[in-house]
Amino acid sequence: MEVLVPFSADRPKSRLSDVLDPDERVAFARTMLDDVLTAIVDAGGRPHVLSTTSIEPDRQDAIVRGPPDPPGTVDTRPLTAAVNAALDDRLSGNGSGGGTASSDPVGVVMADLALATPEALGRLFGAVDDADVAIAPGRGGGTNALVVDTSSFRVDYHGVSYLDHRRIATAAGATVHEVDSHRLATDIDEPDDLAEVLIHGDGATADWLRDAGFDLATTGGRVGVVRE
Amino acid sequence: MEVLVPFSADRPKSRLSDVLDPDERVAFARTMLDDVLTAIVDAGGRPHVLSTTSIEPDRQDAIVRGPPDPPGTVDTRPLTAAVNAALDDRLSGNGSGGGTASSDPVGVVMADLALATPEALGRLFGAVDDADVAIAPGRGGGTNALVVDTSSFRVDYHGVSYLDHRRIATAAGATVHEVDSHRLATDIDEPDDLAEVLIHGDGATADWLRDAGFDLATTGGRVGVVRE
Numbered sequence: 001m002e003v004l005v006p007f008s009a010d011r012p013k014s015r016l017s018d019v020l021d022p023d024e025r026v027a028f029a030r031t032m033l034d035d036v037l038t039a040i041v042d043a044g045g046r047p048h049v050l051s052t053t054s055i056e057p058d059r060q061d062a063i064v065r066g067p068p069d070p071p072g073t074v075d076t077r078p079l080t081a082a083v084n085a086a087l088d089d090r091l092s093g094n095g096s097g098g099g100t101a102s103s104d105p106v107g108v109v110m111a112d113l114a115l116a117t118p119e120a121l122g123r124l125f126g127a128v129d130d131a132d133v134a135i136a137p138g139r140g141g142g143t144n145a146l147v148v149d150t151s152s153f154r155v156d157y158h159g160v161s162y163l164d165h166r167r168i169a170t171a172a173g174a175t176v177h178e179v180d181s182h183r184l185a186t187d188i189d190e191p192d193d194l195a196e197v198l199i200h201g202d203g204a205t206a207d208w209l210r211d212a213g214f215d216l217a218t219t220g221g222r223v224g225v226v227r228e
Numbered sequence: 229m230e231v232l233v234p235f236s237a238d239r240p241k242s243r244l245s246d247v248l249d250p251d252e253r254v255a256f257a258r259t260m261l262d263d264v265l266t267a268i269v270d271a272g273g274r275p276h277v278l279s280t281t282s283i284e285p286d287r288q289d290a291i292v293r294g295p296p297d298p299p300g301t302v303d304t305r306p307l308t309a310a311v312n313a314a315l316d317d318r319l320s321g322n323g324s325g326g327g328t329a330s331s332d333p334v335g336v337v338m339a340d341l342a343l344a345t346p347e348a349l350g351r352l353f354g355a356v357d358d359a360d361v362a363i364a365p366g367r368g369g370g371t372n373a374l375v376v377d378t379s380s381f382r383v384d385y386h387g388v389s390y391l392d393h394r395r396i397a398t399a400a401g402a403t404v405h406e407v408d409s410h411r412l413a414t415d416i417d418e419p420d421d422l423a424e425v426l427i428h429g430d431g432a433t434a435d436w437l438r439d440a441g442f443d444l445a446t447t448g449g450r451v452g453v454v455r456e
Contacts, residue, residue, distance in 0.1 A: 120408055137410065139367070140420075141427045141444070141451040160444060160451050163427060180348055182365065182413035192368075199369045199391060216369070216388060223369040223388050 003045040003107035009053045033111040035203040043121035080157045092151040105149035114205040115183040124179045131177035133169045136184035137162040194225045231273040231335035237281045261339040263431040271349035312382045319379040333377035342433040343411040352407045359405035361397045364412035365390040422453045
């Protein structure tokens with residue numbers, strides 16, 4: 001299965017600006033991408049990076065540590081338009097990308113799912129065996145990962161996209177399977193999310209955080225992080 | 229499988245005090261308990277409520293709407309001591325509760341897992357088929373639900389209990405299976421958690437929140453809630 005991985009290469013992860021400086025956020029985002037690409041390959045998928053800008057040459061090594069040289073496309077449009085163009089290209093042959101339509105399902109997995117494992121992604125990839133669309137909701141109502149096995153479905157990432165995607169599928173007569181996964185629900189956007197990486201992650205992203213001085217901290221409520 | 233459901237009946241859910249008054253928090257906590265008990269029964273489990281105080285008669289109807297009259301025990305001790313006493317009673321026959329030890333696994337499911345479905349709990353209950361301990365981690369490193377199928381394991385809910393429980397199991401020579409579920413990872417503790425109930429819940433808790441005027445609100449980052 002081909003798996004699109006949208007990646008915002010310019011000024012990524014702004015909501016981590018309280019704990020990481022701009023250069024660190026770039027390095028951190030690319031390290032997460034690397035973990036995601038590795039997990040996709042290990043789950044049997046073929047990743048294709050949809051990047052908002054081309055990867056700077058001096059940093060390209062960071063992006064290809066996992067699977068060697070993953071294919072990619074630069075698309076400067078917003079997320080929804082870029083993903084739908086890629087889905088058009090793969091699923092209906094109407095796109096401008098020169099792709100050939102096929103009946104194979106196509107995945108879309110966000111680049112900041114640093115907790116994703118081959119097992120979790122395998123559940124996602126297998127969920128379209130009995131549904132037209134499989135969705136792994138993100139915490140807060142986003143759509144962190146999905147697989148599309150029908151040409152009648154398109155994405156809309158604005159707002160509470162998990163609920164919107166269910167409505168879009170229903171309107172298109174497509175069946176939906178919810179993939180219930182904490183690992184896939186956890187996109188790493190905010191400082192509290194870093195604790196999840198330190199608790200559950202065993203890839204390059206967890207190593208990166210530990211090298212940068214982050215550690216778990218038990219405060220009044222849930223566990224957070226401190227930086228030494 | 230018998231499933232212990234620890235329930236803090238006095239002054240519950242203090243971290244929701246910004247959005248719910250004390251009486252509302254009591255009613256809300258009991259509504260969540262009701263949803264959890266219903267899901268356990270529908271998953272084939274036999275719930276046993278471990279409550280910190282006896283249920284006030286005039287509110288008992290709220291607690292028994294799901295399964296009729298679930299059996300329960302009042303234990304005023306802190307969570308860890310109360311759960312370990314109940315596990316002792318069931319798994320090794322050393323407890324003072326008068327129970328009889330058996331070789332059946334025992335579950336422990338928190339009373340605030342308002343998103344729990346029979347499917348998610350079924351994955352948890354089935355996970356001890358190939359492990360001594362099955363754990364569904366909570367967001368922030370807690371242990372939201374577990375099943376114990378060995379007399380050598382006891383709980384410790386302080387700190388990052390998910391990691392502690394893995395260590396305790398390893399030290400006891402017990403195998404552990406992680407149950408990767410967003411629904412079981414989402415304990416409803418803080419205002420942002422209420423959005424998860426409105427997005428994913430289809431039980432009494434979601435109805436209660438809507439009746440109380442809560443609705444989803446898209447702010448700058450993730451989706452939250454507003455109260456009208």
